[in-house]
Amino acid sequence: MHSVDGWIFDLDGTLVDSLPAIAMGLNHALASEGHPVYEEVTVRSFIGDGIEMLIARALPDHPEGRAAVFERFRDWYINGWRLGTVVYPGIDYVLQTLQTRGAVLAVLSNKPHRFTVEIVESLFPGVFDVVLGQRDGVPHKPDPAGLREILEHESWIAKTSGMIGDSTVDLETALHAGITSIAVTWGYHDRARLEAMKPDAIVQRAEDLLEL
Template identity: 40%
Template sequence: MKQAVIFDLDGTLADTLSSIAFFANRALTQCGYEQIPLEEYRYLVGNGAKRLVHGMLARVGDDTPEAFDKVSPLYNDGYDADSLYLTKPYDGILTLLHALKQRGVKIGVLSNKPDRTTQKIVKALFGDVVDACRGQQDGTPRKPDPAGVFLLLDELSVSPDDCLYVGDTKTDMQTGKAAGIFTVGVTWGFRDREELEEHHANAIISSPEELIAYL
Protein backbone atom coordinates (compact mmCIF):
# COMPACT_ATOMS: atom_id res chain seq x y z
CA MET A 1 0.00 0.00 0.00
CA LYS A 2 1.13 3.55 -0.70
CA GLN A 3 2.45 5.41 2.34
CA ALA A 4 1.64 8.97 1.24
CA VAL A 5 -0.43 11.09 -1.13
CA ILE A 6 0.67 14.53 -2.29
CA PHE A 7 -2.20 16.72 -3.49
CA ASP A 8 -2.34 19.88 -5.53
CA LEU A 9 -4.49 22.53 -3.78
CA ASP A 10 -6.40 24.69 -6.28
CA GLY A 11 -8.83 22.63 -8.34
CA THR A 12 -7.96 19.42 -6.50
CA LEU A 13 -8.60 19.80 -2.78
CA ALA A 14 -10.24 23.23 -2.77
CA ASP A 15 -12.54 25.08 -5.15
CA THR A 16 -10.74 28.43 -5.24
CA LEU A 17 -11.66 29.60 -8.73
CA SER A 18 -14.33 32.12 -7.71
CA SER A 19 -12.07 33.49 -4.99
CA ILE A 20 -9.09 33.95 -7.28
CA ALA A 21 -11.26 35.52 -9.99
CA PHE A 22 -12.85 37.92 -7.51
CA PHE A 23 -9.56 39.33 -6.22
CA ALA A 24 -7.95 39.30 -9.66
CA ASN A 25 -10.84 41.20 -11.23
CA ARG A 26 -10.92 43.64 -8.33
CA ALA A 27 -7.24 44.39 -8.87
CA LEU A 28 -7.86 44.90 -12.58
CA THR A 29 -10.77 47.28 -12.05
CA GLN A 30 -8.80 49.24 -9.45
CA CYS A 31 -6.24 49.88 -12.18
CA GLY A 32 -8.82 50.77 -14.82
CA TYR A 33 -8.95 47.48 -16.76
CA GLU A 34 -11.94 45.41 -17.78
CA GLN A 35 -12.84 42.29 -15.83
CA ILE A 36 -12.15 38.81 -17.17
CA PRO A 37 -14.99 36.22 -17.23
CA LEU A 38 -14.81 33.63 -14.45
CA GLU A 39 -14.46 30.64 -16.78
CA GLU A 40 -11.36 32.10 -18.42
CA TYR A 41 -9.56 31.91 -15.09
CA ARG A 42 -9.62 28.11 -15.37
CA TYR A 43 -6.80 28.45 -17.89
CA LEU A 44 -5.00 31.38 -16.27
CA VAL A 45 -4.43 29.77 -12.86
CA GLY A 46 -2.11 26.95 -11.89
CA ASN A 47 1.36 28.36 -12.45
CA GLY A 48 1.72 30.78 -9.56
CA ALA A 49 0.67 34.35 -8.85
CA LYS A 50 3.22 36.00 -11.15
CA ARG A 51 2.13 33.94 -14.16
CA LEU A 52 -1.51 34.62 -13.28
CA VAL A 53 -1.04 38.39 -13.27
CA HIS A 54 0.93 38.29 -16.51
CA GLY A 55 -1.84 36.20 -18.05
CA MET A 56 -4.50 38.62 -16.84
CA LEU A 57 -2.64 41.59 -18.26
CA ALA A 58 -2.06 39.83 -21.58
CA ARG A 59 -5.79 39.13 -21.72
CA VAL A 60 -6.61 42.84 -21.25
CA GLY A 61 -3.86 43.91 -23.65
CA ASP A 62 -1.32 45.54 -21.34
CA ASP A 63 1.26 43.03 -20.12
CA THR A 64 3.93 45.62 -19.39
CA PRO A 65 6.29 45.91 -16.41
CA GLU A 66 4.50 49.09 -15.33
CA ALA A 67 1.10 47.41 -15.37
CA PHE A 68 2.45 44.36 -13.56
CA ASP A 69 3.92 46.53 -10.80
CA LYS A 70 0.48 48.09 -10.24
CA VAL A 71 -1.77 45.04 -10.48
CA SER A 72 0.38 42.38 -8.82
CA PRO A 73 0.51 43.86 -5.28
CA LEU A 74 -3.19 44.71 -5.38
CA TYR A 75 -4.03 41.11 -6.26
CA ASN A 76 -1.56 39.46 -3.88
CA ASP A 77 -2.33 41.67 -0.89
CA GLY A 78 -6.09 41.49 -1.40
CA TYR A 79 -6.15 37.74 -1.84
CA ASP A 80 -3.81 37.03 1.05
CA ALA A 81 -5.88 39.20 3.38
CA ASP A 82 -9.10 37.24 2.75
CA SER A 83 -8.06 34.06 0.96
CA LEU A 84 -10.95 31.98 2.32
CA TYR A 85 -13.53 34.21 0.64
CA LEU A 86 -15.60 32.03 -1.76
CA THR A 87 -13.26 29.10 -1.07
CA LYS A 88 -14.39 25.64 0.04
CA PRO A 89 -13.27 22.01 -0.14
CA TYR A 90 -14.73 20.00 -3.00
CA ASP A 91 -17.50 17.58 -2.06
CA GLY A 92 -16.06 14.38 -0.66
CA ILE A 93 -12.56 15.74 -0.03
CA LEU A 94 -12.77 15.90 3.76
CA THR A 95 -14.15 12.36 3.84
CA LEU A 96 -11.29 11.19 1.62
CA LEU A 97 -8.61 12.85 3.74
CA HIS A 98 -9.96 11.29 6.93
CA ALA A 99 -10.17 7.89 5.22
CA LEU A 100 -6.51 8.19 4.23
CA LYS A 101 -5.51 9.08 7.78
CA GLN A 102 -7.42 6.10 9.13
CA ARG A 103 -5.33 3.90 6.85
CA GLY A 104 -2.12 5.47 8.13
CA VAL A 105 -1.43 7.30 4.86
CA LYS A 106 0.50 10.57 5.15
CA ILE A 107 -0.91 13.63 3.37
CA GLY A 108 1.07 16.39 1.68
CA VAL A 109 -0.04 19.48 -0.24
CA LEU A 110 2.04 21.22 -2.92
CA SER A 111 0.84 24.44 -4.55
CA ASN A 112 2.20 27.12 -6.86
CA LYS A 113 0.23 29.60 -4.77
CA PRO A 114 2.45 31.74 -2.49
CA ASP A 115 3.40 29.78 0.61
CA ARG A 116 1.85 32.18 3.13
CA THR A 117 -1.55 31.98 1.43
CA THR A 118 -1.27 28.24 0.87
CA GLN A 119 -0.56 27.60 4.55
CA LYS A 120 -3.52 29.73 5.66
CA ILE A 121 -6.00 28.00 3.33
CA VAL A 122 -4.82 24.48 4.14
CA LYS A 123 -4.85 25.10 7.89
CA ALA A 124 -8.31 26.66 7.82
CA LEU A 125 -9.94 24.05 5.57
CA PHE A 126 -8.17 20.86 6.64
CA GLY A 127 -6.56 21.51 10.02
CA ASP A 128 -4.11 18.92 11.29
CA VAL A 129 -5.15 16.22 8.82
CA VAL A 130 -2.43 17.48 6.43
CA ASP A 131 1.05 16.36 7.50
CA ALA A 132 3.15 18.62 5.27
CA CYS A 133 2.34 21.61 3.11
CA ARG A 134 4.36 23.81 0.76
CA GLY A 135 3.41 26.77 -1.40
CA GLN A 136 5.67 28.75 -3.69
CA GLN A 137 8.78 29.97 -1.88
CA ASP A 138 11.81 31.90 -3.05
CA GLY A 139 14.63 29.56 -3.94
CA THR A 140 12.37 26.64 -4.89
CA PRO A 141 11.29 26.35 -8.55
CA ARG A 142 7.57 26.25 -9.28
CA LYS A 143 5.80 23.15 -10.50
CA PRO A 144 6.25 21.36 -12.87
CA ASP A 145 9.81 21.35 -11.53
CA PRO A 146 9.81 18.44 -9.03
CA ALA A 147 11.96 20.23 -6.42
CA GLY A 148 8.98 20.95 -4.16
CA VAL A 149 7.86 17.32 -4.41
CA PHE A 150 11.25 16.07 -3.29
CA LEU A 151 11.20 18.44 -0.31
CA LEU A 152 7.79 17.11 0.70
CA LEU A 153 8.91 13.50 0.25
CA ASP A 154 11.80 14.18 2.61
CA GLU A 155 9.47 15.80 5.12
CA LEU A 156 7.06 12.87 4.90
CA SER A 157 9.93 10.34 4.96
CA VAL A 158 8.66 8.41 1.95
CA SER A 159 10.08 7.47 -1.45
CA PRO A 160 8.51 8.31 -4.85
CA ASP A 161 7.49 4.66 -5.26
CA ASP A 162 5.50 4.82 -2.04
CA CYS A 163 3.53 7.93 -2.99
CA LEU A 164 0.68 9.10 -5.25
CA TYR A 165 0.59 12.57 -6.79
CA VAL A 166 -2.94 13.96 -7.33
CA GLY A 167 -3.87 17.04 -9.36
CA ASP A 168 -6.21 18.55 -11.94
CA THR A 169 -3.94 20.06 -14.61
CA LYS A 170 -1.16 19.22 -17.03
CA THR A 171 1.23 21.01 -14.68
CA ASP A 172 0.40 18.48 -11.99
CA MET A 173 0.82 15.49 -14.30
CA GLN A 174 4.19 16.87 -15.44
CA THR A 175 5.23 17.48 -11.83
CA GLY A 176 4.40 14.00 -10.64
CA LYS A 177 6.07 12.33 -13.60
CA ALA A 178 9.21 14.45 -13.19
CA ALA A 179 9.42 13.16 -9.62
CA GLY A 180 8.85 9.54 -10.65
CA ILE A 181 5.50 9.30 -8.88
CA PHE A 182 2.28 7.59 -10.01
CA THR A 183 0.00 10.42 -11.14
CA VAL A 184 -3.75 10.61 -10.60
CA GLY A 185 -5.71 13.25 -12.49
CA VAL A 186 -9.04 14.53 -11.16
CA THR A 187 -11.88 15.71 -13.38
CA TRP A 188 -13.72 17.90 -10.87
CA GLY A 189 -11.12 20.69 -11.00
CA PHE A 190 -10.23 23.50 -13.38
CA ARG A 191 -9.35 21.49 -16.51
CA ASP A 192 -10.92 18.63 -18.49
CA ARG A 193 -10.21 14.93 -18.93
CA GLU A 194 -8.65 15.53 -22.34
CA GLU A 195 -5.83 17.61 -20.86
CA LEU A 196 -5.10 14.91 -18.29
CA GLU A 197 -5.08 12.19 -20.95
CA GLU A 198 -2.84 14.22 -23.26
CA HIS A 199 -0.32 14.57 -20.44
CA HIS A 200 -0.37 10.88 -19.63
CA ALA A 201 -1.99 10.70 -16.21
CA ASN A 202 -1.46 7.19 -14.88
CA ALA A 203 -5.05 7.18 -13.67
CA ILE A 204 -8.03 9.55 -13.88
CA ILE A 205 -10.81 9.74 -11.30
CA SER A 206 -14.10 11.61 -11.26
CA SER A 207 -14.85 11.49 -7.52
CA PRO A 208 -12.59 11.63 -4.44
CA GLU A 209 -13.54 8.20 -3.09
CA GLU A 210 -12.13 6.56 -6.24
CA LEU A 211 -8.61 7.43 -5.08
CA ILE A 212 -8.68 4.70 -2.42
CA ALA A 213 -8.45 2.04 -5.12
CA TYR A 214 -4.99 3.30 -6.13
CA LEU A 215 -3.40 3.02 -2.70
Protein backbone atom coordinates in the same frame (compact mmCIF):
# COMPACT_ATOMS: atom_id res chain seq x y z
CA MET B 1 0.30 1.13 -10.75
CA HIS B 2 1.85 0.71 -7.28
CA SER B 3 -0.32 1.18 -4.21
CA VAL B 4 0.04 4.68 -2.76
CA ASP B 5 1.13 5.24 0.86
CA GLY B 6 2.31 8.85 0.61
CA TRP B 7 -0.27 11.24 -0.85
CA ILE B 8 0.80 14.66 -2.14
CA PHE B 9 -2.16 16.84 -3.10
CA ASP B 10 -2.36 19.97 -5.18
CA LEU B 11 -4.57 22.62 -3.54
CA ASP B 12 -6.54 24.78 -6.01
CA GLY B 13 -8.81 22.69 -8.21
CA THR B 14 -7.99 19.50 -6.30
CA LEU B 15 -8.78 19.94 -2.61
CA VAL B 16 -10.62 23.25 -2.86
CA ASP B 17 -12.56 25.21 -5.43
CA SER B 18 -10.91 28.61 -5.12
CA LEU B 19 -11.89 29.93 -8.54
CA PRO B 20 -14.54 32.38 -7.25
CA ALA B 21 -12.09 34.04 -4.84
CA ILE B 22 -9.26 34.10 -7.36
CA ALA B 23 -11.54 35.66 -9.99
CA MET B 24 -12.85 38.25 -7.52
CA GLY B 25 -9.35 39.14 -6.39
CA LEU B 26 -7.95 39.34 -9.90
CA ASN B 27 -10.80 41.50 -11.17
CA HIS B 28 -10.54 43.78 -8.13
CA ALA B 29 -6.83 44.23 -8.80
CA LEU B 30 -7.30 44.78 -12.53
CA ALA B 31 -10.14 47.29 -12.09
CA SER B 32 -8.20 49.17 -9.42
CA GLU B 33 -5.41 49.72 -11.94
CA GLY B 34 -7.74 50.64 -14.80
CA HIS B 35 -7.58 47.35 -16.72
CA PRO B 36 -10.50 45.35 -18.17
CA VAL B 37 -11.84 42.48 -16.07
CA TYR B 38 -12.58 38.87 -17.00
CA GLU B 39 -15.43 36.41 -16.72
CA GLU B 40 -14.84 33.65 -14.19
CA VAL B 41 -14.71 31.00 -16.92
CA THR B 42 -11.77 32.82 -18.50
CA VAL B 43 -9.94 33.22 -15.20
CA ARG B 44 -10.26 29.46 -14.79
CA SER B 45 -7.92 28.99 -17.75
CA PHE B 46 -5.31 31.26 -16.11
CA ILE B 47 -4.94 29.15 -12.95
CA GLY B 48 -2.23 26.60 -12.18
CA ASP B 49 1.16 28.28 -12.42
CA GLY B 50 1.10 30.73 -9.53
CA ILE B 51 -0.06 34.32 -9.08
CA GLU B 52 2.62 35.90 -11.26
CA MET B 53 1.61 33.77 -14.24
CA LEU B 54 -2.07 34.35 -13.45
CA ILE B 55 -1.51 38.08 -13.79
CA ALA B 56 0.74 37.70 -16.83
CA ARG B 57 -2.04 35.81 -18.60
CA ALA B 58 -4.53 38.50 -17.60
CA LEU B 59 -2.23 41.27 -18.89
CA PRO B 60 -0.41 39.74 -21.87
CA ASP B 61 0.08 43.12 -23.57
CA HIS B 62 0.86 45.20 -20.48
CA PRO B 63 3.90 43.74 -18.71
CA GLU B 64 4.64 47.14 -17.20
CA GLY B 65 1.39 47.01 -15.22
CA ARG B 66 1.76 43.54 -13.74
CA ALA B 67 3.66 44.47 -10.57
CA ALA B 68 0.97 46.91 -9.43
CA VAL B 69 -1.80 44.40 -10.14
CA PHE B 70 0.15 41.74 -8.25
CA GLU B 71 0.32 43.97 -5.16
CA ARG B 72 -3.39 44.77 -5.39
CA PHE B 73 -4.28 41.09 -5.73
CA ARG B 74 -2.07 40.03 -2.84
CA ASP B 75 -3.48 42.69 -0.53
CA TRP B 76 -7.07 41.72 -1.39
CA TYR B 77 -6.46 37.98 -1.12
CA ILE B 78 -5.12 38.16 2.45
CA ASN B 79 -8.73 38.16 3.68
CA GLY B 80 -10.65 37.83 0.43
CA TRP B 81 -9.84 34.16 -0.17
CA ARG B 82 -12.50 33.31 2.43
CA LEU B 83 -15.22 34.83 0.23
CA GLY B 84 -14.95 32.15 -2.44
CA THR B 85 -12.95 29.08 -1.40
CA VAL B 86 -14.75 25.84 -0.54
CA VAL B 87 -13.74 22.21 -0.06
CA TYR B 88 -14.82 19.93 -2.89
CA PRO B 89 -17.50 17.32 -2.11
CA GLY B 90 -16.09 14.10 -0.70
CA ILE B 91 -12.63 15.47 0.06
CA ASP B 92 -13.04 15.62 3.84
CA TYR B 93 -14.26 12.02 3.90
CA VAL B 94 -11.36 10.85 1.72
CA LEU B 95 -8.76 12.59 3.87
CA GLN B 96 -10.26 11.22 7.09
CA THR B 97 -10.29 7.71 5.62
CA LEU B 98 -6.69 7.96 4.45
CA GLN B 99 -5.65 9.13 7.91
CA THR B 100 -7.45 6.16 9.44
CA ARG B 101 -5.50 3.89 7.12
CA GLY B 102 -2.24 5.42 8.33
CA ALA B 103 -1.41 7.28 5.12
CA VAL B 104 0.91 10.27 5.22
CA LEU B 105 -0.54 13.39 3.59
CA ALA B 106 1.04 16.51 2.11
CA VAL B 107 0.10 19.56 0.04
CA LEU B 108 2.24 21.05 -2.72
CA SER B 109 0.86 24.18 -4.39
CA ASN B 110 2.00 26.93 -6.73
CA LYS B 111 0.01 29.37 -4.59
CA PRO B 112 2.27 31.54 -2.40
CA HIS B 113 3.36 29.64 0.69
CA ARG B 114 1.70 32.05 3.11
CA PHE B 115 -1.72 31.62 1.52
CA THR B 116 -1.29 27.88 1.04
CA VAL B 117 -0.53 27.32 4.72
CA GLU B 118 -3.33 29.61 5.90
CA ILE B 119 -5.97 27.97 3.71
CA VAL B 120 -4.90 24.43 4.59
CA GLU B 121 -4.74 25.14 8.32
CA SER B 122 -8.14 26.83 8.20
CA LEU B 123 -10.01 24.25 6.12
CA PHE B 124 -8.08 21.07 7.04
CA PRO B 125 -6.76 21.57 10.59
CA GLY B 126 -4.39 18.85 11.72
CA VAL B 127 -4.75 16.78 8.55
CA PHE B 128 -1.54 17.31 6.58
CA ASP B 129 1.97 16.42 7.68
CA VAL B 130 3.69 18.80 5.24
CA VAL B 131 2.30 21.88 3.48
CA LEU B 132 4.38 23.74 0.90
CA GLY B 133 3.42 26.61 -1.35
CA GLN B 134 5.51 28.68 -3.72
CA ARG B 135 8.56 30.09 -1.93
CA ASP B 136 11.34 32.43 -2.98
CA GLY B 137 14.36 30.54 -4.24
CA VAL B 138 12.48 27.28 -4.85
CA PRO B 139 11.29 26.55 -8.42
CA HIS B 140 7.56 25.98 -8.63
CA LYS B 141 5.78 23.06 -10.26
CA PRO B 142 6.34 21.43 -12.73
CA ASP B 143 9.90 21.58 -11.41
CA PRO B 144 10.05 18.67 -8.93
CA ALA B 145 12.14 20.51 -6.30
CA GLY B 146 9.26 21.00 -3.86
CA LEU B 147 7.99 17.48 -4.36
CA ARG B 148 11.44 16.02 -3.73
CA GLU B 149 11.70 18.13 -0.59
CA ILE B 150 8.52 16.49 0.69
CA LEU B 151 9.78 13.02 -0.17
CA GLU B 152 13.05 13.64 1.66
CA HIS B 153 11.35 15.26 4.65
CA GLU B 154 9.04 12.30 5.16
CA SER B 155 11.54 9.64 4.02
CA TRP B 156 8.98 8.46 1.47
CA ILE B 157 9.78 5.93 -1.22
CA ALA B 158 9.06 7.39 -4.65
CA LYS B 159 7.40 4.27 -6.07
CA THR B 160 4.76 4.23 -3.30
CA SER B 161 4.10 7.99 -3.37
CA GLY B 162 1.61 9.79 -5.56
CA MET B 163 0.90 13.33 -6.75
CA ILE B 164 -2.80 14.10 -7.02
CA GLY B 165 -3.84 17.11 -9.06
CA ASP B 166 -6.24 18.63 -11.54
CA SER B 167 -3.71 20.06 -13.98
CA THR B 168 -1.08 18.99 -16.45
CA VAL B 169 1.39 20.90 -14.26
CA ASP B 170 0.79 18.43 -11.42
CA LEU B 171 1.16 15.45 -13.73
CA GLU B 172 4.41 16.81 -15.16
CA THR B 173 5.72 17.31 -11.63
CA ALA B 174 5.01 13.69 -10.75
CA LEU B 175 6.65 12.52 -13.96
CA HIS B 176 9.79 14.56 -13.29
CA ALA B 177 10.04 13.17 -9.75
CA GLY B 178 9.38 9.58 -10.79
CA ILE B 179 6.27 9.07 -8.66
CA THR B 180 2.71 7.97 -9.40
CA SER B 181 0.58 10.59 -11.17
CA ILE B 182 -3.14 10.76 -10.39
CA ALA B 183 -5.38 13.19 -12.27
CA VAL B 184 -8.72 14.44 -10.93
CA THR B 185 -11.39 15.67 -13.33
CA TRP B 186 -13.36 18.05 -11.08
CA GLY B 187 -10.79 20.86 -11.27
CA TYR B 188 -9.68 23.44 -13.82
CA HIS B 189 -8.12 21.41 -16.66
CA ASP B 190 -10.41 19.44 -18.95
CA ARG B 191 -10.19 15.67 -19.17
CA ALA B 192 -8.73 15.63 -22.69
CA ARG B 193 -5.69 17.62 -21.56
CA LEU B 194 -5.22 15.32 -18.59
CA GLU B 195 -5.55 12.15 -20.67
CA ALA B 196 -2.95 13.46 -23.12
CA MET B 197 -0.42 13.36 -20.26
CA LYS B 198 -1.11 9.62 -19.76
CA PRO B 199 -1.29 9.70 -15.94
CA ASP B 200 -1.20 6.47 -13.96
CA ALA B 201 -4.83 7.01 -12.95
CA ILE B 202 -7.72 9.39 -13.61
CA VAL B 203 -10.55 9.74 -11.09
CA GLN B 204 -13.90 11.47 -11.47
CA ARG B 205 -15.02 11.54 -7.83
CA ALA B 206 -13.01 12.17 -4.69
CA GLU B 207 -14.14 8.83 -3.26
CA ASP B 208 -12.55 7.03 -6.22
CA LEU B 209 -9.14 7.87 -4.74
CA LEU B 210 -9.80 5.32 -2.00
CA GLU B 211 -9.88 2.53 -4.59
CA LEU B 212 -6.30 3.16 -5.74
